[in-house]
Amino acid sequence: MKLRASMVSAIAVCVLALGTVIARAQDPVPVPDVPTPPPQTNGTDKPAQDKPDAQKPPDKPAADKPGADKPGADKPGADKPASEKTGAEAGSATGSQSTTPPTASVPTSPTSSAVFDYASATSEAAYTNELQNLLAKHSGRLRRSSLGRSRSGRDIVLLTLTDLADGDPDKKPAVLLVTGLDPSFDAHPAGPQAALFAARDLLERAVADPATAAWFARTSVYVLPAPDPDATFEPDKTQPRACRLDHNFPAEWKPWSSETCAQGPYPLSEPETRSIARFLSQRSNVGAVVLLSRGADLANSGAPVEESELQRILFARVAAADAAASEDDKRTAAEALARRSQAFERESGSLSAFCRERLSAFLVPLDPFASAVGDTPIGRAPSGFTSIAGTIARLARELPRLSCTVDQTERLRERLWKVDVTVENQGLLPTLPESERERCVASVWFEATGGRVAQVGVSRGGAADTNAVLRPPATWMLGHLDGREKIKLHVLVEAAEGTAVQLSLQTLREGQTQCAVTLH
């Protein structure tokens, strides 16, 4: 009976906690959407430049129009970019970080030089040229590196989009944008056009919009435009492989498949998959992945979507690109996205499965390739390309990032102080998924300067207070935070009056923050 009673109470606590998470997640949170104007579809394959209005600035986005349905717009400062916030709003004592994503406005193409045709197969020379153009124009926010070499010796190019002058890109919460490795067109993988379009879109927004620029100071976007460059640029000359790259990752890898040797003799037997897997394995800051793939050979199992409440909300947010759509349509879109994500993750040995298993990353698979080609402010492209940047921005907003607020300071003895701090995960994504927590003591921790921390108590809503674990010499492990979760810390500090104490909080996903207090 005793055991049963304790189990019941444990379940009750879990349900309570889940309810709290869901309630938090469902709170009206400002989600400044990033709509890109619809492409000016001309219905032909004629290059956009041929049309007289090809370079015409786009219409003002709906979100910027008066009366637009902008959640949270009535909250003071809710959507203000960090750079526009007052000191009080930014939190002089709280150190709270702004999570404002790129704003809705699309630049009027002051910097756009659309020489790249996003709507047709590209040559390697054009691809290289486009990379050089982007680098030349956005050197402060774009870094090109190579993850390794393909079988034929081509660079596997990684683009890192972030404010390069503001911190280490690998120490910021990040989204990965990757072109799919699965056969998309005549057994060839999708080309780099969509990824390059999205990269340019994000970079040009940052030039035109201070809020986007501020967002880039705190977020990294990794872009893998052509993870299989041989097949992308010389599909007919590429040596036949022993396997398909999209079945060659070590996630649910099986030695056999219905397709002979598709999985390779062992996972990561190919230089491309090895390079990508190593890159991803060495980073903990990637919390979400946007996969650009047709998913042409995805098995449509018709299985019911298995998603947590948190995932349901996330998919709804990501899929809700069209604010004018009905609730039913939004729900349908979210479910379709969730189903597609699930199908990708279940593919044995796929990059998607690897990202899910290895990075515990939230996967959003997009198929922007099939949409109609039209003119966009960036150039002629399938209309689906225009929503990728917005999706990235919405996802980036939900990456786990901490804020902390000093609530109260109490003097207990002459040199002993109790400082109460509230720590919140501002994103919807947890600092570490539930499934990973058994193997990891904590995904949130802090260090203090200015005084000796003697003990730390942690209060979670609905649960008993616990003591944080000290990792010598001075790091306090706080456990894990769910999406939007708040915890209270009771920090006992030994220091003289007037001492400035600073707490530096950090997560596994690199969503760090700091808060300071002067003891008096």
Next chain:
Amino acid sequence: MQAAVLCATWSLAGALHAQDPAPTPAPAHEREVQPQEPATPPAVPVQASQPEPKLVPVWDPRYHSLDDVTQMVADWIASGAATKVELPATRGGLAVPALQIGADGPVPLALRPTIFLVGGLDGLSLTGCEAVLAITSDLVAKRATLPNDTTFVVIPWASPDALSDTFAGQPVGGRDHLALDDDGDLLVDEDPPDDVDKDGLVLDMIVEDPSGPLVRASDPRFLSAARAGDKPRYRLWREGRDDDHDGRFNEDPVGGVVLDLAFPVGWSLANADPAHTAGATVLPLDDPLTRALADLMLARTSLCVLLFQGNHGEIARPGGMESTAAESARDQSAFDAVARLFATSTGRMQKSARSVREARGVDRPGCALDWIHAVPGALAFEVAAWGPDVEHGTEPKDVGVTSARFDKDDTTAGAPPVTPVDRAWARWLDNTRGGIGFVDWHPVDLGDGTKALVGGWEPFSRTNAPATSLQAATAGMAAFVERLAQSAPRLALDVIESKRDGDVITLRWRVENTGGLLTGISTLARGRPEHAPHCELVLPPGARLLWGETGGALADLAAGSASRELTSVVLAPEGSVLTLRASSGWTVPVSREVKP
């Protein structure tokens, strides 16, 4: 430990280069043709350049250090008996000695069906390493009489990082020297085992815990699963303090990956990956050594891979998990045939090959055996040279694990019974060692007020044989390997009828397996279909098939069996020579010319 202080002694062997047996003369109208080059060049055999015959090291029954092993391998190569196989260094920077050996013959070593002898890939089994050295020593001595169509690739110390630690009496669970944060506290290798009682050994440690899963068994040397109401209860750890003060003992020891468990079949992050890796990556076959080993097996005609490790005393087939055990059970008859060879050669009582999870009593997801069986499609075995049934004392012979299962346990004290495996080991200890080799549990103070009991098996007792038992542990192993090579499948082309009537030739032919093992297992055909048995009739210019067959895929051939009969009626001018060919994944391709 005893072995560490023994010094190396080399003994002399006889002449090295016995002449190869003369090839069997072929009928005048038939001629063996060299095998075709494989598509992928085999990995890195370095041909020795006609060295002067030198003294050949002979294995002596003691434990050898990595330096000793390196020297032995170098000497075998220098003697001209073997050629070097290059493997990359370990993550800890240690070189991995390896060689290949085979009788002189028409087919290059790299193109022959290969038997791999791999010692201690699990990082613990030094007895397995010694077994490989003992076998190699014998192979070198008998090189001239070995089958001249088989190659042996020998890697006696396959996980030098971990084996060096084990050899030094500081085993780290067989892990290599990749620095990992096992417990996810952002520190690396900060809570290793310690010699708390300063007796020079790091043993086991039990800490009393009301929620612990174990209790002392009826033989208090051993632990058993606690039943309801049993107390006091314990948790089992390696001997050591809670260095990082997290309430757990020795959960973040030095090192990272057990190479034997770094293979991709059944591998998962949950089993293999700590939360944080301090910049290191933990992926299957991620270290250069295991990857090179895998590539070498893929590049060769891998007939058989014998991993000498474990302490169950058996030869075990693949199956580190329930699913892979079921998969390898499809080839049970092939595995059993080898198990019988093993039993006959070593005098051990074994009629059938159990899966490795059954033999070890625990699951081994990601184990090398499962990948080797599934992908290269080799006959893969774990051969445990050491085990409780290997050495017998004064008791009747049948005192092994099997009979121990049926023993009546003394449960008068109310304590749970000893497990059959523990009981078998207890008998070995008591009957052959007078109880020496087990340190009784004794109290220690862990310094922070925590009391614990330290004790358990000494390093060279249960996991590895005492040095004095090495002779028994390795007895018959070389004979087993030699018989295995002699039993390898061998193809022959049997022409049942060959007659000419004017320009019309009638040919009835088939393929025979003259060896003692079948030509392949289910996974070979499934995973590498290009290696399925195949035969072909090659017509000379100007000839054409009137009806019948020119060959094709064949089913695997059991030992001593033949394929279905093929009939080919060919229109060919007088004097034409027809060529028959046959190949399979485990044999040297054969060819026969027929001139009816």
